[in-house]
Amino acid sequence: MRPRGCCARTGGRPAPAGAATRFVVSAARRRAAALVAILCLASIPLVGLPTLVLGGERWEGLQGLPRVAVDVTVSPNHPDLVLEDVRRRVEDGVRRGQPAPVIETGSAERLHLTVGVRAYSSSELRGFYLPLSQAYGIGPVRLVLERPAQVSGLGAPIAVQVWHAERQAKAAWRHSAAEILELTDELIAAFLLDYQRAQAK
Numbered sequence: 001m002r003p004r005g006c007c008a009r010t011g012g013r014p015a016p017a018g019a020a021t022r023f024v025v026s027a028a029r030r031r032a033a034a035l036v037a038i039l040c041l042a043s044i045p046l047v048g049l050p051t052l053v054l055g056g057e058r059w060e061g062l063q064g065l066p067r068v069a070v071d072v073t074v075s076p077n078h079p080d081l082v083l084e085d086v087r088r089r090v091e092d093g094v095r096r097g098q099p100a101p102v103i104e105t106g107s108a109e110r111l112h113l114t115v116g117v118r119a120y121s122s123s124e125l126r127g128f129y130l131p132l133s134q135a136y137g138i139g140p141v142r143l144v145l146e147r148p149a150q151v152s153g154l155g156a157p158i159a160v161q162v163w164h165a166e167r168q169a170k171a172a173w174r175h176s177a178a179e180i181l182e183l184t185d186e187l188i189a190a191f192l193l194d195y196q197r198a199q200a201k
Helices: 019-043 058-062 083-095 122-126 173-200
Strands: 067-074 110-115 118-121 135-151 158-169
Touching: 058 135, 058 158, 058 173, 067 083, 083 110, 083 173, 110 173, 118 122, 122 135, 135 173, 158 173
Parallel strands: 067 110
Antiparallel strands: 110 135, 118 135, 135 158
16 A cells, blocks of 8 residues: 555655646646647638538538438437438438439438437336326437538548538327438428528529
8 A cells, every 4th residue: 555645656655746736737738738729720711611611501501512422320229210211211302302412322422310319208208107108209300411621731621510400309109200200301301492592592
């Protein structure tokens, strides 16, 4: 057992006076340096990126968008949703738009649907057990468009979120999958509406 006031780094000897103070100052300097780096990165111009990232109308991020790839993530897994069926629903919904971007698997522009709906019992929601309780599917359904942007000083482009829309699922669990698909259709409609506005400018 080491005597009080000793540490492994000093080989069991008491830490020199002021060591704790220097450690605190060093940690503070590291945090300050990290903050400066973040602020500097935020001030770097992004080449080829619509003005939405810097503040503007939501549809501005959809200008000059000829094609997109579609990704779907369902987490946690929903037993009544088939991932490929949801992906096809998104792709078919986008194709119905006039105008609409072309669906292309290899595109660097990614339209990403994420479903984060979980099952909650009514006792979990209300804090006590109900004899006629049922489960509810609650969580976000989100559609995001990511586009590559070249950051000055970096060799490769980075993916930047330029558009998003979100809906909240809250139906009874037995209706959860149907509600998620309905919300997906709403998000696609919102995307196409903003896409049409972007093409008109």
